[in-house]
Amino acid sequence: GAGVSQSPSNKVTEKGKDVELRCDPISGHTALYWYRQSLGQGLEFLIYFQGNSAPDKSGLPSDRFSAERTGGSVSTLTIQRTQQEDSAVYLCASSLDLAKNIQYFGAGTRLSVL
Amino acid sequence: GEDVEQSLFLSVREGDSSVINCTYTDSSSTYLYWYKQEPGAGLQLLTYIFSNMDMKQDQRLTVLLNKKDKHLSLRIADTQTGDSAIYFCAEDGNNRLAFGKGNQVVVIP
Numbered sequence: 695g696a697g698v699s700q701s702p703s704n705k706v707t708e709k710g711k712d713v714e715l716r717c718d719p720i721s722g723h724t725a726l727y728w729y730r731q732s733l734g735q736g737l738e739f740l741i742y743f744q745g746n747s748a749p750d751k752s753g754l755p756s757d758r759f760s761a762e763r764t765g766g767s768v769s770t771l772t773i774q775r776t777q778q779e780d781s782a783v784y785l786c787a788s789s790l791d792l793a794k795n796i797q798y799f800g801a802g803t804r805l806s807v808l
Numbered sequence: 809g810e811d812v813e814q815s816l817f818l819s820v821r822e823g824d825s826s827v828i829n830c831t832y833t834d835s836s837s838t839y840l841y842w843y844k845q846e847p848g849a850g851l852q853l854l855t856y857i858f859s860n861m862d863m864k865q866d867q868r869l870t871v872l873l874n875k876k877d878k879h880l881s882l883r884i885a886d887t888q889t890g891d892s893a894i895y896f897c898a899e900d901g902n903n904r905l906a907f908g909k910g911n912q913v914v915v916i917p
Contacts, residue, residue: 700850727904737907750903780829785850787905795839795900799851 696720697733698800699704700740700786706806707776715803717776726769727797728761728790740784743769776807812899814908820915826884828911830897833878837899840873842882845894852897854882858877874890 699718707713719726728740739755743763754760758776763769773780783804788795809876811833822847832840837859842853857871859878864871870883880897892915898905 695815698850701810719810725903729905739904739906753904765828777813787851792903795903795905796853797841797854797905799852 698786698788698798700784700800700803702803703801704804704806706808708808709778710775712717712772712774713776713805715773715784715805717769717771717786717788717800719767719769719782719786720798722790723798724766725789725795726763727787728769729780729785729787730755731785731802733775734759735782741760742792745794773805776805776808781805781807812893812897812906812908813836814910815909816895817912817914819916820887820916821888826887826891826913828836828882828895828913830880830882830885830908830911831878832880832897832899832906832908834899834901834906835875835878837864837901838858838898839900840880841898841900841905842869842871842872842880843896843898843907845896848894851896884913887915889917891915 701716710737726743730738756776761771783802785802789797839856839857841852868885872881884904894910896907896910898907
């Protein structure tokens with residue numbers, strides 16, 4: 695596609711529910727990244743993929759967070775048993791590869807946990 | 809570790825120049841970046857500079873990099889109302905970007 699596409703753009707959920715956020719990177723980009731933006735924490739790195747592989751999961755805030763990428767393209771970030779502190783904007787970015795690390799961002803998914 | 813610092817707020821008159829500053833800590837960064845974020849929008853990549861350069865000019869944007877002091881700046885010439893946004897600097901390393909807290913620029917017509 696022309697740019698990084700994220701869906702949904704907004705998600706309101708109840709505490710304790712699971713949510714799935716989707717990211718479709720720029721066509722041909724092999725590296726994909728998830729970040730979280732919240733008022734208190736600024737922009738935090740969560741996880742990156744090279745192809746379908748995520749070598750470093752240490753940025754995920756808790757074991758309720760998981761991410762996968764299939765076919766070297768679309769990625770989903772899943773948050774289980776959501777908590778109010780998970781409320782944030784979740785941003786996805788992609789780059790050509792890890793070496794050429796110029797990252798282009800999507801518009802984000804605004805998650806509100808009630 | 810990575811730690812990027814920015815000042816918080818800048819008010820500028822339309823047509824004047826704006827300068828936003830940033831300090832970073834990771835001297836092994838390959839690139840340093842400036843992103844722009846308008847209300848309710850994602851991060852727009854404005855420009856980036858390779859770490860072995862000290863200046864890059866791109867139309868109204870000038871980036872200066874002082875590696876010795878780990879200082880990065882963005883100058884916007886002829887600032888326009890559409891430049892009102894939050895500007896983030898970022899450094900790369902360890903396959904991720906580390907961002908500053910952002911600098912809000914308000915352009916007064």
